[in-house]
Amino acid sequence: MQRKDIEAVIDIARQAGEAILDIYQRDFDVETKQDSSPLTEADLASHQVIIDGLQRISNLPILSEESAEISWQERQQWDKFWLIDPLDGTKEFIKRNGEFTVNIALIDQGEPVFGVVYAPVLDTTYWGAKEIGAFKQSNLQTQPIRVTKHKAGEVWQVVGSRSHQSPEINDFLTALDGDTNLVAMGSSLKLCLVADGTAHVYPRLGPTCEWDTAAAHAVVSAAGGIVTEHGSGQSLKYNQKESLLNPYFVVSA
Structure with a gap:
């Protein structure tokens, strides 16, 4: 992905996070979906922000948790598409502990090749792209991140x-x-x-x-x-x- 496209998707995730925070800071209703999982108006608001944003910059198909009824017959034709979770951690949102995220991924041939994870309350963004690297943005600073392998004797x-x-x-x-x-x-x-x-x-x-x-x-x-x-x-x-x-x-x- 080009850097301008990466920045555009990060911005969409942050806009979705702002929509979530508007609701997080006031009273909100909680519904129950068919699978017994909770659903709030914040899930739907974030979903709409992301859908609108991605459609402005891309013509790829979009699969969202809030629009998951798309048939397998249609989905199996997709080689490349956006896969999003507008509000991951709805239970954490309801508990108001801040540990919830906005998630946008680009899938290519079954592999997630680019992804943005934004935690609105923490104002922290993680993003990674194949052949570019992974980064964490927090407190107006961006730094590369890398996994740490366990060493013998360590906890x-x-x-x-x-x-x-x-x-x-x-x-x-x-x-x-x-x-x-x-x-x-x-x-x-x-x-x-x-x-x-x-x-x-x-x-x-x-x-x-x-x-x-x-x-x-x-x-x-x-x-x-x-x-x-x-x-x-x-x-x-x-x-x-x-x-x-x-x-x-x-x-x-």
Whole structure:
């Protein structure tokens, strides 16, 4: 991607974050979707900002969590498309703990080749692009980020979910060689903590959808890390099947 296109998408993510914050700072209603997950007007406001913004700069198809009814028959014709989660961490939004994000990813042949993750409350942006690198923007400063590999004898820094824990996590931690420290975090920020070297590994042994991970996956890849299916070790792919559910996966250096 050209730098001007990268900057344009980052700006769209930030505009979506501003729309979310307008709602975050007042009372808001919470609905329940068919899968029992929560939905707020902030999800929909962010969705509209991103859709409008991407359509101004690109003619590629767009798949959003809030427009996921697009059929597999149509989706399987897409080689390249935008995959977005307008508000990842709706539960964190409702709890008002600040750990929610705007996520925009570009998928090419099943691979996330560019992604932006913006945390509005933290005013922090992570972005990464294939063959360019990964970066973190915070406090008006931009710095490159890189994964940190675990060294023998070190305490494993393991990032886990704030709202979704599974019993399989304990088995995963037990299998690691050495002591572990589990850091809880919400939304796609968990993948970003591996990307910037704060954590060594993030095992996700519970359900997620493709829009939950795609943008941060691109950041991790650009930072030198990998996102692989738990068990098979194969790289996590996108829009390669009818279901938009991810298999269990592990993010690591």
